[in-house]
Amino acid sequence: RGAGTGTGSSLTAAGCNRATELCDGGRLIQSRARSSWQRGNSTTVKLVQNGGDNKAVICIEGNIASGKTTCLEYFNKTGNIQVFTEPVHKWRNVRGHNPLALMYQDPERWGITLQTYVQLTMLDRHLSSISSPVRMMERSIFSAKYIFVENLFRSGKMPEVDYAVLSEWFDWITTNICIPVDLIVYLQTSPHTCHERLKQRCREEEKVIPLEYLVSIHQLYEDWLIKRTSFPLPAPVLVIPADHDLQKMLHKYEENREKILAASYH
Numbered sequence: 014r015g016a017g018t019g020t021g022s023s024l025t026a027a028g029c030n031r032a033t034e035l036c037d038g039g040r041l042i043q044s045r046a047r048s049s050w051q052r053g054n055s056t057t058v059k060l061v062q063n064g065g066d067n068k069a070v071i072c073i074e075g076n077i078a079s080g081k082t083t084c085l086e087y088f089n090k091t092g093n094i095q096v097f098t099e100p101v102h103k104w105r106n107v108r109g110h111n112p113l114a115l116m117y118q119d120p121e122r123w124g125i126t127l128q129t130y131v132q133l134t135m136l137d138r139h140l141s142s143i144s145s146p147v148r149m150m151e152r153s154i155f156s157a158k159y160i161f162v163e164n165l166f167r168s169g170k171m172p173e174v175d176y177a178v179l180s181e182w183f184d185w186i187t188t189n190i191c192i193p194v195d196l197i198v199y200l201q202t203s204p205h206t207c208h209e210r211l212k213q214r215c216r217e218e219e220k221v222i223p224l225e226y227l228v229s230i231h232q233l234y235e236d237w238l239i240k241r242t243s244f245p246l247p248a249p250v251l252v253i254p255a256d257h258d259l260q261k262m263l264h265k266y267e268e269n270r271e272k273i274l275a276a277s278y279h
């Protein structure tokens with residue numbers, strides 16, 4: 014597994030956490046999973062979905078309004094790839110409630126509510142069955158924790174007890190359930206570009222987002238995926254500079270198609 018490097022983008026290796034034993038499909042069952050990137054070369058017992066189905070998992074990461082959905086829509090139209098956008102519709106409507114809006118209105122009170130639900134829905138996305146050989150996801154359970162929960166906590170908008178409870182949940186999930194990721198594609202933008210695109214998209218809940226919020230999210234992404242000083246990487250990272258106009262970005266996606274899909278040649 015892996016890919017090379019090329020003009021305007023770079024790829025560097027981290028580990029991988031693929032399950033090594035196969036079992037029957039559609040259910041979470043216990044199996045031996047190798048998790049060398051986290052635990053040296055020890056073999057641990059983890060829950061795996063679909064027998065660790067061996068499909069490639071590619072996560073598209075980037076700041077708010079960096080162009081992730083647009084990228085996924087492009088690959089959705091052009092290949093045998095099953096695409097999963099973030100379940101934002103669920104975050105805006107859970108049994109008639111809108112935790113996304115509540116979080117932006119009062120993060121101290123509702124940050125934990127939204128992020129608990131994000132963690133659940135992202136886990137569900139990771140574990141859902143697919144028929145295509147490649148799963149391409151918008152973000153991951155890892156960025157939900159390492160970027161968004163972290164940002165709420167570090168900015169003083171999440172009480173320590175809420176952060177502790179979310180961290181316990183995250184640690185339990187990632188210790189006990191196999192969540193394979195083969196490649197992270199990082200759409201690297203300036204916060205200013207995202208602010209412009211955010212205003213253009215005009216999602217009601219996000220009208221309160223200031224540029225500084227996007228600067229904080231950007232910094233956390235850079236620390237995680239570029240400087241590698243904050244949290245473990247679940248997979249190698251392919252960086253695609255993404256400040257360009259739409260036409261140029263579509264061209265860049267095409268240019269990087271082989272590198273991205275190389276994640277599936279394992």
Ligand SMILES: Nc1ncnc2c1ncn2[C@@H]1O[C@H](COP(=O)(O)OP(=O)(O)O)[C@@H](O)[C@H]1O
Pocket residue numbers: 075076077078079080081082083084210211213214255256257258259260262
């Ligand atoms: N390369 C680009 N240049 C200009 N606008 C873009 C570009 N890519 C996406 N957009 C627009 O920016 C907004 C945010 O893009 P989107 O794909 O929804 O971002 P994300 O999923 O990362 O939040 C949308 O209105 C989209 O049409």
Ligand SMILES: Nc1ccn([C@H]2C[C@H](O)[C@@H](COP(=O)(O)O)O2)c(=O)n1
Pocket residue numbers: 075076077078079081099101113127128131156157158161162219
């Ligand atoms: N863990 C998360 C993930 C996303 N959000 C917010 C950020 C945006 O307002 C919205 C969707 O993000 P996008 O796909 O547009 O980048 O959800 C969050 O608060 N916590």
